[in-house]
Amino acid sequence: MHDLTIGGELGGTKSAAILLDGAGNILNEFRCPTEAERGREAVLENIVAAARAVAGEDFGRVAAVGLGAPGPLNRREGLIYQAPNLGWQNVPIVRLLQEKLGRPVFLENDANAAGFGEWALGAGRGTKDMIYLTVSTGIGGGLILGGRIHHGRDDSAGEVGHTIVLPDGPLCGCGRRGCWEALASGTAIARAAAEALKGGRESRIRELAGGDPAAVDAAMVARAAREGDALAREVLDRAFYYLALGIVNLIHLLNPEAVVICGGVSKMCDELFIPVRRMVAEWAYAAMVRDLPIVPAALGDRAGVIGAAMVARAILRD
């Protein structure tokens, strides 16, 4: 009986595996260093070892392995185009792992995998259409529509961070101006605070950064805001304003049943849900925000591995 599924996650420094039964219960978990510095073969052996370790003597019951990996990648060809953290280019990971594991392996973008995990067994459970947002260094996303990950033509859908919300706004890492992540991500928060400090503004943030504006990060801004610092409050208010604006746009476009938010910024500033919900409720069409959950993710750092396993299950079932 092949009733178990393994979910794996391939990270720049750490990797993880989880074993799920047919009801979505977690039977076992395993974490290990990725050891990218030891080269591709070592990384692959680590993944294989993690998969075997997490299943143990039940490996014979494993139907498939889902693997979440950083993009860009090609799901259908099972190919990781580029993983700068791993120093990889064009690695046919699915074929390599299938050979070593003797099980079907399915590849998924790590953000989509985490979003699918939250949809299947986390904060979006029971919905049909869910928007998953990671607000962290950048803003990423996963769109679960009709109970499936919406991939798009090139597996590139969900580039929410690079939708433009303020034409001619601040320069984004991608080279465009006014991208959502240039206004509402952790990087944007840190940069706005650093610029104000360089302009001479007095703020608790300066102390927290040891006097060096270049050392400011979003966590310092969040901490200073909690301590009542005016600049920190302004910077966060502006970021939350744009966060809410982008969420309104997604709601108007996709009319989801839930918006699930995770990532560093949402964890550091968990009070963000209050102003963001208020602004979204004020700006969006009433019918589309009525009883709409805008909520933190529920699975923590297990979302990716759980989602990867559920992706594999969904593909087998189809």
Place this chain on the structure above:
Amino acid sequence: MHDLTIGGELGGTKSAAILLDGAGNILNEFRCPTEAERGREAVLENIVAAARAVAGEDFGRVAAVGLGAPGPLNRREGLIYQAPNLGWQNVPIVRLLQEKLGRPVFLENDANAAGFGEWALGAGRGTKDMIYLTVSTGIGGGLILGGRIHHGRDDSAGEVGHTIVLPDGPLCGCGRRGCWEALASGTAIARAAAEALKGGRESRIRELAGGDPAAVDAAMVARAAREGDALAREVLDRAFYYLALGIVNLIHLLNPEAVVICGGVSKMCDELFIPVRRMVAEWAYAAMVRDLPIVPAALGDRAGVIGAAMVARAILRD
């Protein structure tokens, strides 16, 4: 043998019906005035008469009727909540028509129906994910994702016209500022030109409007631009800029296989495709715009009835 499908469209002044065979061929068409002023019963009788007339002696072969109607409506309950053009409120149109026609009737928002028509048999044929945009008085849309209309929780998905592309931008009819349709629709074009005229700008548009800025419409601006008028050119360039910007956002979010554009503005200014394609290609991720068709709709005013018929077929098939 029930191999035929009727598609109907209920408009404020005109209604239409079409008869499709199983291969999507148009076997017959019928148009009639809606006669909203004669009351609800008369309108219903006109639809029934149109459906019977378009099928003629083949009515016995009709499997189902799809009906495109203006929203807001509830597909699942077969209810038109409000149709101001018809003076209707909470009309259970599906039940009423099923009783009169003796066939399953399926209701769909008219913009979605037209988009689905273009996807099934028009400019988006053969794609999986297609964005359909109507750029006219407002900007509306339909999202065909994975070969299905994406409806969302409240059947309200695709409110693309009310995604905000310029915070604190011009006031929109919906009360928000900087909505896409406040910057790139026919109404936005007419308003921008009228404001420039009120400000004293010399322009051919003034003549075309008989000297009255309040009389300006987008067609006059388009005509003046073709005649080389500088103000008209500026106004259109700005509208096309925002049109392209909104399309880039949709592409980054949904990574479609085609963007199909219809509506008054795209017809009046068919040259818009050239600058819009150029800007989109410049701004969007290269992989996501490579060989991406951004094209005019192909079915003209038949898109809605064809789409309504195809919606009914798709539901029966599911």
